[in-house]
Amino acid sequence: MPARTPEGQTYMRALASQLPRHLRDGFAAARELDRPIPRSARNVYLAGMGGSAIAADLVRSLTDPELEIGFAVGRGPTLPRTVDKECVTLLASYSGRTWETLSAYDEAGRRSSPRIVLSSGGELAQRAERDGVPHLLLPPGLPPRAAVGFVLGGLLGLLDPFFRESNEDRLARSADRLEVLQASYASGQGQPAKLARLVGARTPQIYADVSLAALARRWKTQIEENAKRLAHFDQFPELFHNAIVGWDALPVADARRWAVVVLEWPGQSKSIAPGLGYFENLLKRRRVRVARLGFDADDPLEALITGISFGDHFSLSLAEAAGVDPYPIHAITRLKRAVGNT
Numbered sequence: 001m002p003a004r005t006p007e008g009q010t011y012m013r014a015l016a017s018q019l020p021r022h023l024r025d026g027f028a029a030a031r032e033l034d035r036p037i038p039r040s041a042r043n044v045y046l047a048g049m050g051g052s053a054i055a056a057d058l059v060r061s062l063t064d065p066e067l068e069i070g071f072a073v074g075r076g077p078t079l080p081r082t083v084d085k086e087c088v089t090l091l092a093s094y095s096g097r098t099w100e101t102l103s104a105y106d107e108a109g110r111r112s113s114p115r116i117v118l119s120s121g122g123e124l125a126q127r128a129e130r131d132g133v134p135h136l137l138l139p140p141g142l143p144p145r146a147a148v149g150f151v152l153g154g155l156l157g158l159l160d161p162f163f164r165e166s167n168e169d170r171l172a173r174s175a176d177r178l179e180v181l182q183a184s185y186a187s188g189q190g191q192p193a194k195l196a197r198l199v200g201a202r203t204p205q206i207y208a209d210v211s212l213a214a215l216a217r218r219w220k221t222q223i224e225e226n227a228k229r230l231a232h233f234d235q236f237p238e239l240f241h242n243a244i245v246g247w248d249a250l251p252v253a254d255a256r257r258w259a260v261v262v263l264e265w266p267g268q269s270k271s272i273a274p275g276l277g278y279f280e281n282l283l284k285r286r287r288v289r290v291a292r293l294g295f296d297a298d299d300p301l302e303a304l305i306t307g308i309s310f311g312d313h314f315s316l317s318l319a320e321a322a323g324v325d326p327y328p329i330h331a332i333t334r335l336k337r338a339v340g341n342t
Contacts, residue, residue: 008327009320012226015146016312017182020175022149023305026138027171029150030157035134037158038114043070043087044159045113047079047104051144052092052118054221055151057214058304059159065211065300067162077103085112090158092151094144096122099341118154120147143327145225148218148308167301174302178309185313192310195261196317198291202259206233209268215304216263219311226326227318236272240279247282255287264294265303 030036037044046056056073063071074080077100083089089108093101096119105127108115117128120140128135136158138150156167184190204223208216213235223231234243250258260283262276283290293310297303319326335341 006323006325006327008325009316012143012146012316012326013186013313015142016309016316017186019149019305019309019312020179020182022147023153023171023175026150026153026155027157027160027168028153030136030154031160031168033116033134033136033158035116036161037088037116039161041069041088041114043072043082044090045072045074045079045083045087046090046092046155047074047076047101047108048090048092049075049098049100050094050221051146051148052094052098052101052151054214054218055148056090056092056155057217058148058152058308059155061211061214061304062156062300063159063162066164067159069162071159074104076100077107079104079107079111083108083111083113085114087113089113089115090118090155091115091124092118093122093124094120094138094142094147094151096120096124096126097341098124102127116158118151143329145222149305152305152308170299170301174297174299174305177302178305181306181309185309188317190313192313193317195291195293195314196321198289199259199261199318201322202289203229203257204231205258205260206231206263207236207239207260208233208263209236209272210238211268211300212263212265212303212307215307215311218308219261219263219314222311222315223318225329226312226315226324227322228324228326229318229322237269237275240275244279244282247279247286247288250286250288252287255289259289259291262290262292263307264292265297265300265307266294267298267300267303 053075091101091105115133118136119125120138136154160167185192206216206219216233220231220233295303295306
């Protein structure tokens with residue numbers, strides 16, 4: 001009998017399909033912020049965890065090659081020594097209760113670093129109001145992982161003045177194209193569902209060129225939270241210098257445990273093509289199931305947000321096939337209760 005679709009599946013599918021609107025709304029809200037990032041800023045640092053941090057990693061895929069200012073992302077309560085009064089610190093926590101981000105907020109204040117908060121409320125919003133810190137308000141009531149569109153759009157809005165041209169039309173165009181794909185992506189006959197059937201019960205390894213490495217990480221975390229199963233990610237060409245050794249030593253009898261999904265787009269480095277071809281043949285000789293998934297986009301922003309949407313629906317298809325409710329994350333809740341974090 002087919003697995004029953006949990007109510008959480010319907011809810012998470014609906015949220016995944018709203019990604020185009022979330023991106024637009026986040027961007028617009030950031031552009032309307034009274035006190036944005038000062039135009040004189042040369043360095044920006046974002047402190048966040050989970051979905052807030054991954055949104056910043058995705059933005060870095062654009063800022064690293066396109067902007068002259070530095071944009072760094074940190075996960076944890078401590079800040080690097082480079083965060084000072086000359087560096088703008090962004091504190092991103094969807095719930096506003098993430099203890100690591102709250103600690104980073106206080107430390108940035110002690111260092112006189114200009115701060116901007118991104119949250120839906122909570123203690124972080126209260127501290128920002130108390131201290132007169134600009135606050136980009138995110139819509140409340142969502143699972144944090146489903147707020148990635150608001151945070152990503154918001155970060156693009158905050159950083160928009162530092163691009164040569166505004167991202168407004170660029171984002172709108174990419175979001176419009178993505179909107180057309182949502183019905184297909186959510187369908188049981190769509191490409192995400194077909195990929196889920198190909199992967200089956202195998203542990204997925206998500207690989208990508210450095211330009212899509214953050215996207216591969218997003219896929220990993222979505223599989224873990226939505227499908228409640230382990231996944232891994234890595235990037236080319238780095239894995240040619242280490243992971244390939246493990247794959248080369250893999251016994252054929254163990255191949256059924258693994259599936260490799262390679263994320264690609266036309267703008268990735270052409271220099272990895274020979275190594276990627278060799279690597280694919282190695283995996284096939286070991287009888288590892290391999291899928292190469294290309295996103296047909298000229299703009300890296302379009303490739304990223306299309307990839308986010310595909311990956312979200314893919315992870316939900318994995319959950320649906322296993323009869324798993326993608327909504328709850330009881331393990332994280334139990335951890336927070338055990339260690340005293342709300």
